Amino acid sequence: MIPVAFEYELATSAEHALSLLAEHGDEAKLLAGGHSLLPLMKYRLATPAVVVDIGRLTDLSYVREDGDVLAIGALTRHRDVETSDLVRSQVGLLAAATSKVGDPQVRHRGTLGGALAHGDPASDLPAAIIALGGSMVIQGPSGSREVPVDDFFTGFLETAIGEDELLTEVRIPKAPEATWSFQKFNRRAQDWAIVGAAVMVDGDRCGVGLVNMDSRPVRAGGVEAAIASGASAADAAASAADGLEPPSDLNAGVDYRCHLARVLTRRGLEEAGR
């Protein structure tokens, strides 16, 4: 499987990438680690005329503390997130979820920003960012803006990132005392989750993000509210699938996915100490 021919541009800075996007408009796609985009291009589901390679913008690969927030550069590879002492100690759920992405080879290339910008409801990391209450820094021609995760995923494979914009940083409130759990149910080790649940409990705050339970990454708001009002894990998890429209495919139908969402949410809450 070989992609359709395209023009290749190597971005040498974030500003250069933005100018290339401005030049080529919706014919261009950004290439980071390539582990979401290249498979789509090989299957010819994506046929960009221009590929703008941002994979060498090493100044967008970092994990650093910024007051109450952990700031992670969008081009930080999964492997570097997974093994970061700061990520593990401040937002452990993200390290756990990242360690479940694909396989070691994928994690050596794939990036946090790339996975989030892809906006795939079946991806592990959006659910973790939802549970942790993160936000995304998006740079465009007229400057940067910060978008909370609840406004970031706008539809199937769609995000708030405009065609002329670039995701540069992911910001996550530090939660060193939080307990958490990442529940991923799949058939084979490296597969996508059939359903997944990312759970974080930090004092009164509870965050629950679900994988593969709707057309976009979703928050289980009913579960969070139930926990906040003192419900047990089992009672709270009963509402995990309420109002959601999960896909039906060879692995699981709608009813089975809803069942999995309730079970995995309950297990997650229990593992997180609720």
Next chain:
Amino acid sequence: MQVSMTINGADVSHDVEPRTLLVHFIREDAGLTGTNIGCDSSSCGACTIHVNGEAVKSCTMLAVQADGQDVTTIEGLADGETLHPMQQAFHECHALQCGYCTPGMVMAAVSLLDEVPDPTEAEVREGLEGNLCRCTGYHNIVAAVLQAAGGAR
């Protein structure tokens, strides 16, 4: 466009289309056919090589993304006639049946031990989750990796 990289210590440079996959660059332009293409969809791991010392699936990387990088393939592991310890362990443990997955399996295993030098059996199995053996010969593959890890101690 001109793409240049180091493969197994040798400079390799070819004029290729941007859409050329790294695995095709390695097999067809560099002429190194030890790296196999299996699923061609980043699932099976047969095409695993090292880029700057880390295991990656060369079917899911463009050759241009490896421009200027240091690539190692299965042909680059042995020192002349002396097998790499991982190759030796695969040989001694009979860690292959048809052999198709073996180059990728060995490259993934070498990368795994770089990151986890003294793994448990569970860590080996999890660390090789990106590589499929359709003969299902995992038992001896895991044994070989554990033996290689032991030899390095």
